[in-house]
Amino acid sequence: MAEGIQLRLKQRGPIPLDARLKCAPGQVLALVGPSGSGKTTILRAIAGLLRVAEGEIRCAGESWFDSGRGVYHETRQRRVGYVFQNYALFPHLSALHNVMEAMLDRPVAEREQRARDVLARVRLAGLESRVPAALSGGQQQRVAVARALAREPQVLLLDEPFSAVDRATRQRLYRELAELRRDLAMPVILVTHDLDEALMLADQLCVLHQGRTLQSGEPYAVMTRPDTVEVAQLVGLRNVFRAGVVGHDEARALTIIEWRGHRLEARLQTAFKPGTQITWVIPQGHIMLHRRDRPSRGERENPVSGPVIECLPLGENVALTVAVNGPDRPPLFLTVPAHVARRNGIAMGVEIGLSLLADGIHLMPSDDTRTPAKPR
Amino acid sequence: MDWSALSLSLKLAGLTVLILLPLGIWAGHGLAAHQFRGKAWVEAMLALPLVLPPTVLGYYLLVAMGGASPVGQFYESVFGQPLVFSFEGLLLASVIFNIPFAIQPMQRGFDAIAPEVRDAAACCGLSRWRTLWRIELPLAWPGVLSAVVLTFAHTLGEFGVVLMVGGSIPGETKTVAIAIYDRVQAFDTAGAGVMSAALLLISLVAIGAAYFTHARSRIRRYG
Numbered sequence: 001m002a003e004g005i006q007l008r009l010k011q012r013g014p015i016p017l018d019a020r021l022k023c024a025p026g027q028v029l030a031l032v033g034p035s036g037s038g039k040t041t042i043l044r045a046i047a048g049l050l051r052v053a054e055g056e057i058r059c060a061g062e063s064w065f066d067s068g069r070g071v072y073h074e075t076r077q078r079r080v081g082y083v084f085q086n087y088a089l090f091p092h093l094s095a096l097h098n099v100m101e102a103m104l105d106r107p108v109a110e111r112e113q114r115a116r117d118v119l120a121r122v123r124l125a126g127l128e129s130r131v132p133a134a135l136s137g138g139q140q141q142r143v144a145v146a147r148a149l150a151r152e153p154q155v156l157l158l159d160e161p162f163s164a165v166d167r168a169t170r171q172r173l174y175r176e177l178a179e180l181r182r183d184l185a186m187p188v189i190l191v192t193h194d195l196d197e198a199l200m201l202a203d204q205l206c207v208l209h210q211g212r213t214l215q216s217g218e219p220y221a222v223m224t225r226p227d228t229v230e231v232a233q234l235v236g237l238r239n240v241f242r243a244g245v246v247g248h249d250e251a252r253a254l255t256i257i258e259w260r261g262h263r264l265e266a267r268l269q270t271a272f273k274p275g276t277q278i279t280w281v282i283p284q285g286h287i288m289l290h291r292r293d294r295p296s297r298g299e300r301e302n303p304v305s306g307p308v309i310e311c312l313p314l315g316e317n318v319a320l321t322v323a324v325n326g327p328d329r330p331p332l333f334l335t336v337p338a339h340v341a342r343r344n345g346i347a348m349g350v351e352i353g354l355s356l357l358a359d360g361i362h363l364m365p366s367d368d369t370r371t372p373a374k375p376r
Numbered sequence: 377m378d379w380s381a382l383s384l385s386l387k388l389a390g391l392t393v394l395i396l397l398p399l400g401i402w403a404g405h406g407l408a409a410h411q412f413r414g415k416a417w418v419e420a421m422l423a424l425p426l427v428l429p430p431t432v433l434g435y436y437l438l439v440a441m442g443g444a445s446p447v448g449q450f451y452e453s454v455f456g457q458p459l460v461f462s463f464e465g466l467l468l469a470s471v472i473f474n475i476p477f478a479i480q481p482m483q484r485g486f487d488a489i490a491p492e493v494r495d496a497a498a499c500c501g502l503s504r505w506r507t508l509w510r511i512e513l514p515l516a517w518p519g520v521l522s523a524v525v526l527t528f529a530h531t532l533g534e535f536g537v538v539l540m541v542g543g544s545i546p547g548e549t550k551t552v553a554i555a556i557y558d559r560v561q562a563f564d565t566a567g568a569g570v571m572s573a574a575l576l577l578i579s580l581v582a583i584g585a586a587y588f589t590h591a592r593s594r595i596r597r598y599g
Contacts, residue, residue: 047499076503079501082495082496084496085492088493091493091515101510102500104500151501
């Protein structure tokens, strides 16, 4: 593959890494993981700001780093656009000159006009002469994006670019970046710990933990069908339980599992043989609340019930914790809109019925070593 | 007023600043931007002139530059005159005892630059030289300015080291600080007062100008 970026990085310390990534031109790859998982370290290694012990980085058909062949390009020799977490704008230079500094390989006469064009592209026309301190957080972020794009980079690296702005500005910047990325021809790597951000902006998602790339794929798939319990927990899935595989019903495309005495129908997953112990997970969006006033057909699908043991209002939604088969076993978590909770009279101690939608039940190998949620 | 002493002091201070400015930028930048083994010892060595009594520093410089020392012998063999009790010797001593006054403020100035700003400059493709010239020096400017003013004012006022290394040769090593002392010894308090006032005024103007420039550059940068 002569285009896009591919990399393999490995080192034991000081920051342990064991990562493999690739991102095609025009695609956005989100790196997600908890703090200290190595997300920023990978970006820094791509930019050449950090030298990793072992590995390879190839971008746009060019080798930037190859420990085996002794190839190492300095940062200045790599065409990267890097938007730092706190933007790292040059504080003494105007927005225009911040952008112009990234265009030194262009003829002097062209630079100013081209910098103005790039600033206009990120909606900063008219603010060119302002220094960073005279710009809002959102405007500073746009200058940083403009400066990164001005270099016509072969890869665009975004390190938590939305973390330093307020929520309203963030929503606006999401839309702008989503619009902008349609015109970008280079691979874009976005570091974030916000999974919603990754779902909204990324084509590919890669989950990192302690420097290791655990799973890569289409964001919704990774978030609903994790490979392991570790990934499930890292992408915030809380409904993780253990069960046994009963058998497969290929005609109905279902796998039957037994969980706490319930026979549950799951999407067909023949990789798991009947009789094996597995861990299963269900995203909250696949748990359906039964209406107490009007039962419907959907309620026949994997019905379970139990009392609400926690009812936490979160603005427009309510987070519910439901004890299924006794209070001493790990509960089910789900979020329902506040009006649904009100209409159904949901409160602490109220018995409610739920359907676990078969399509959302995802099986994973049983993992006894990593069970922080104590699935049972 | 001993004009010859005053002009000698100004010449000594000016030349000391000229020599230490590039040296201080190089060392201050290097110390701020790099981590290396033994850095604390290097910093301690550079700070030593701050804590040593001027007479002790002067004594060691006198010994190190005297006719019996390799430095002194080498200088004498090349230039045909001794290094001590000459303007050149005084200048060398002045450069050495001003090292901390020049390097420390510059190092603090470069230290204050966020490391990401340097990283951003590299990602923009800026060469090391352009990064220094276009990004780091303007940002470390208050530190550089402080270093220049401190070095200048400190040289004007230095007494102990000058006396030890240079003595008091009119037109050669007799600076205004020595001249003031001489006048006091001769009970010419009026002459000493005039020269002290001149020294006070020059120092005040230099420091005032530095503060004023610093404040203006802050207003320009942060509005």
